[in-house]
Amino acid sequence: MTPYEAELVVGRLAPAADGVLAVVLRHPAGAALPAWEPGAHVDVVLAPGLERQYSLCGDPADRSAWRLAVLREPDGRGGSAYVHTRLAEGATVRVRGPRNHFALRPAPRYRFVAGGIGITPILPMLAAAEAAGADWTLLYGGRTRAGMAFREELERYGDRVRLAPEDETGPLDLDTALAAPDADTLVYCCGPGPLLDAVGERCAAAWPAGALHTERFRPAEPAAGGNDGFEVVLARSGRTLAVGPDVSVLDAVRAAGVEVLYSCAEGTCGTCETDVVEGVPDHRDSVLTEEEREAGETMLICVSRCRGERLVLDL
Incomplete structure (x- = not known):
């Protein structure tokens, strides 16, 4: 199925917090x-x-508009600076999607943890959990209270939400938030890499496999792995391509003139996810779950490689 792509109009720009x-x-x-x-x-x-990729943080029932939130990052790569200094109401931008590798799975209980702009994908999850009658809590950290987005919208949830600005309360108390795991409880976390790593360590130590779900805005540090060359066979045409040690599968495929969708080229957005027909992928992305990695049915061709000498892809 061809993904949705259109020129959309910026209908409104408004501060959601400092920066x-x-x-x-x-x-x-x-x-x-x-x-x-x-x-x-x-x-x-x-x-x-x-x-750039941005989480949708509005109301899924409102088909008339999509809402995003963008943090100004002085040391970023230019996307946030463009939004904050050059984007104007009435301007048009090309948008593709939506895609979802961070879907909210049904559960009777949730523990949500958000750091900074990581509140954006979590925000609509809270409304969905509330509507489903689930038992849930949110621990939301930021550097300062003024810099924590959508605080007013969170007030309606009362003491289910705990705001923890670092300059007031210190680092997030993850040991308490992720203490003894409750039965049938899922943990959803989004935020800076160190937060995700810390939550991951605690969940790995005490929580059941599959309880933790995360989304990264930056690539995780890849596990050590070789960069040996290998062959990729394009199943639809039968063509065989050589992928050198310093070449990604994505680059090799594009150099051969095959059109494929891609975006971040860092293994974080999931746009280039491709079905694997034969072979064992060496997963180096920050998108697929452990279950999906073990199944080996798909791979992100922008960063992942081959555990062996040959992959057959559905391209």
Whole structure:
């Protein structure tokens, strides 16, 4: 199925916190936008060569608009600076998606942990958990209270939400938040890499396998692995391509003239996920779950490689 792609209009720009800008996108003709579920993100082409992924953080029931939130990152790669200084209401941007590798699975209980702008995919999850009658809590950390986005929207949940600005309360108390695991409870976490690593360590030590679900905005440190060359067979054409030690599968496929969708090229967005027909992938992405990695049915061809000499891909 061809993914949705359209030029959307910036309908509204508004501060969501100090250094965070909420962006509302609409179809220029007022057409309904594709449905989405909590955890989804979209690819936004801000300018030629400047493409970024942002989580949808509005109301999934509102098909008239998509809301994003962008943190101004002084040391970023240019995307946030563009949004904060050059994007204007009425401007158009090309958007693809939505895609979802962070879907909220049904459960009677949830423990949500968010750090900084990581609140964006979590926010619609809270509404979905509340509507489903689930028991849930949110631990939300930030550097300062003023910099924590959507605080007013969270007030309606009362003491289910704990705000923990670091300058007031110190580092997040993960030991308490993730103490003895409850039965039938899922943990959802999004935020900076160190937070995800810390949550992952605690869940690995005490929680059941599969309880933790995370989303990264930056690639995880890849596990040590060789970069030996291998062959990729394109199943649809029968062509065989050589992938050198310093070449990604994505680059090799594109150099052969095969059109494939991709975006971040860092293994974080999931756009280039490709079905594996034969062979064992060497997964180096930050998207697939452990279960998906073990199944070996798909791989992200921008960063992952081959555990062996040959892969057959559905391309």
